[in-house]
Amino acid sequence: MTNSFARRALTLGAAVAAVTAAVAGPAAADVPTGWSNPSNVNPLHFITLIVFIPVAAALVISFLVLLPGVLRGEGLIPKAHKPSNQPPVERSGH
Secondary structure (H helix, E strand, O other): OOHHHHHHHHHHHHHHHHHHHHHHHHHHOOOOOOOOOOOOOOHHHHHHHHHHHHHHHHHHHHHHHHHHHHHOOOOOOOOOOOOOOOOOOOOOOO
8 A cells, every 4th residue: 555545545534534523413413392202113113114015015026027927827937948959050250
């Protein structure tokens, strides 16, 4: 590592830390006067939002993608191709 690279990396790191500290300051503020203080979230509701809904959406999308092939009779698992007895066809390049 050259001295110039280390100096640039240190300067960039200091700048990122300064910007992060400046932006994160308002995040520690209290709830403004007159605003309601919401109650805690039910853990089952949280798990439903974070886990079950995305998994259900992925299953529905997978079903919709696989449905046309199943309806054509292709099945869910790819079938192995039988090797042919003929030699491979050579293709001319463009």
